[in-house]
Amino acid sequence: MKVEKKKRKRAAQEEEEEEEDGELGDLYFRGIAAYFVETGIQPRRLQIWKQKLLQLGGVVEDHWSEHLSHVFAASVETVTDKCGRRKLKKSKTNVLKYTWIEDCLKAGKCLPIDSYVLDILPENRSVSRNSTENSGLRDNAPEKAVSSSLQKLTSSERATTSDWMQIINEGGEMGVVSKGLHKKETEGVCVNCEGGLHNTQGASSEEDCDMKNEAEASSAELAPARDAAPGPVDSLKNEPEAGYTPPNLNAHITGPFSEIKDIYKEALGDDRRAFSYYKALSVLEKVPFKITSVNQIKGFPTIGKSLMESIHEILSTGRFSKLEHLKNDNKVRVLALFGSVWGIGPATAQRLYDKGLRTLEELKTDNTLTPPQRIGLMFHNDIITKIPRHEIKEMEAIVQKSGSELCPGISIMCGGSYRRGKALSGDMDFVITHPDGHSHTGFLHELVRKLKSEDFLTEDLRIGIEHSTEGTDHGVDTWFGLCKYPGREMRHRVDFKVYPFDQYPFGLIAWTGNDILNRRLRLLAEAKGYSLDDHGLYPIVTDANGGKVKLSVSVPCKSECEVFEKLGFPWLEPHERNL
């Protein structure tokens, strides 16, 4: 009985869903029998498209045959390569660009195929002439603009879905990025990248990563903050003034997700779950349209069953019961509050709660807090306040000026979310090195002392090793603490990391992030028999006993680009690393 009822209820609910989604819920791919030319497509995207085609009533075939209704491909070349120009010409199969599927999914209905047809021209090799009529987008053109167009797009006219899809599906890079790609294209790109690692499965966007550019970038990166003038010197031409932060059209979802992510991480200590929300919201905030139905995001990476249900709830009721439930729990609220203090994590929060403490004011009376935690508490409000980009730029200039006064030729640049182009940052991460390979030694101590004397740096939170010259450490100095924007008492979090020159590219990558990218790179490294961290890329070998041993010598890389390349990961400009 009850079961029956429930069933009916669910059925009714599902009908309701269909209702409110209107035509969106229809199986608008019904009747389609499709074959996918996989060449040049990220496996991840392919998987999603196939899945969605099936979900929405279509049929996916393993092989090409003439009775298919549709063939999808990235370009004319790939499809003719696979199926043969003649046979295609003869059959009535619609040969379409993949973007058709993406646009259909976005529109929530079956779109006219006109502008997506890949013309199979007789024996003429001309390619670019096809289907350019209404949009400037040719088969492989969109791949170029990628995120830069994504950033700007408020409307989606210029943004092919493939732009954001590509970004969103970044997760698929692990496999064969572009197995069909002519490897030659990337050969000789980095002359000094003698084949350290296996196959360099080059990605198409590699032109950005040639020696010239990198040399340029490198010299730019390393351009010492010349004496005073921070002005046009601007060693960091990396960073675009406008700021690359794209508009988030789905704050109604990412807001609550971000909250629950913080609770899971800082209050409950469920890192895994928190990371799942984190990844999901980084996907959601890049979707270039306002999500109104879960159907629009069916099959998206990092968004599984549970998150789908949550999103549906938010869309249909405007509420997120899971979050409400947590926030109604007073204990959870206190734990989250305590956990938001720098230096206090879930365990300490719990301990303090168990002591009966409930507010930050009460926390101040606690004598078990460590000095860093005490500072974190004292400036709690300051620290959680985001810093505008232009202020960071000024403070970077301050640090660079003092730095080069102290040590000419020193390279100091602000990484982190600032380097990734964000308009607001939670803190500043300075990555430091010296091209001569030795002058960095002992520099940090001096720098910190000087900046303190200038009343820029204020409190210490964490002090790294006193540059030991022994073999165990990597000779990397670190300093975490607080600073003041000139003329203002508010404190901001600052990190300094000083790297020997040969480790600098690894440090720069690591401290530019984001964390998702770091994890992916490290995972990728591991899959290829290496271990990656912020000071090197180390081969893993098997010793006589069959045990895994990390070699102590890193694969040499003299630029970020080279690290990407040796890992076979498509190059990303800093502002493209907001995965």
Place this chain on the structure above:
DNA sequence: GCCC
């Protein structure tokens, strides 16, 4: 939490 997601994904294999």
Place this chain on the structure above:
DNA sequence: CAGTACG
């Protein structure tokens, strides 16, 4: 050692 932090 556990806990916390960093991207």
Place this chain on the structure above:
DNA sequence: GGGCCGATACTG
């Protein structure tokens, strides 16, 4: 059902 970054690096 098991993995999920780092043989992280620092604090106490």
